[in-house]
Structures are given as C-alpha cells and as structure tokens.
Amino acid sequence: xxxxxxxxxxxxxxxxxxxxxxxxxxxxxxxxxxxxxxxxxxxxxxxxxxxxxxxxxxxxxxxxxxxxxxxxxxxxxxxxxxxx
Numbered sequence: 580x581x582x583x584x585x586x587x588x589x590x591x592x593x594x595x596x597x598x599x600x601x602x603x604x605x606x607x608x609x610x611x612x613x614x615x616x617x618x619x620x621x622x623x624x625x626x627x628x629x630x631x632x633x634x635x636x637x638x639x640x641x642x643x644x645x646x647x648x649x650x651x652x653x654x655x656x657x658x659x660x661x662x663x
Contacts, residue, residue, distance in 0.1 A: 583645070583646040583647070584631060584646075585610065585629045585630065585631050585646060586629065586630055586631070586634065586643050586644070586645070587627060587628070587629045587643065587644040587645075587646070587648075587649040588627070588628050588629075588630075588638050588641045588642065588643055588644070589625050589626070589627055589642070589644070589652065590604070590625065590626055590627075590628060590641070591624065591625055592619070592623065592624055592625060592626055595614065595617070595626050595628075596614055602614060604628070604635075604637055605635060605637060608630065608635040608637075609628050609629065609630050609635065610629045610630055610631060611627075611628050611629060614626075618653070618658070620657045620658055621656075621657060621658060621659075621660065622657070625657070627649070627653075
C-alpha cells in the first residue's frame with residue numbers, strides 16, 4: 580500500500596464522535612475503520628482521518644493534506660511531544 584497516495588484530513592473531535600459516543604462520520608468511506616484507529620492530538624481535541632481515492636462528501640470543504648504535508652503537521656507540538 581502506498582501511503583503517499585492517501586489524502587489526510589484533520590477534524591475536530593466534535594466532528595468525529597457525538598456526546599453519546601456515536602460516530603458522526605462514515606468510517607466505511609475511510610481507511611480508518613473506526614474511532615480507535617485515529618491518531619489524536621495530544622490534547623485529544625483533533626483527530627486525523629485518511630482516505631484513498633475520491634473524497635467522501637462529509638469531508639467537503641475540509642482542508643486536505645498529502646502524505647508529505649501531514650508528516651509536517653504531525654511534527655508540530657499539537658501532535659508530538661517535544662523531546663528533552
């Protein structure tokens with residue numbers, strides 16, 4: 580599987596799971612098949628989803644990232660603890 584062909588989107592956690600714990604997005608259209616497969620920001624406020632091919636309609640108007648771009652985002656302090 581070529582990771583560099585995937586498209587990535589960062590969502591607020593409130594866009595992923597409702598207060599009742601139910602998914603608000605269609606995981607069947609994503610490579611992350613459920614909430615447990617998502618990477619979350621250190622403060623647990625954002626989650627990373629990925630898909631291959633056509634963009635799912637529920638992600639319309641969201642910022643998309645290439646593999647290289649998401650690596651840059653994931654290296655930021657919101658996602659990665661600084662080493663001492």
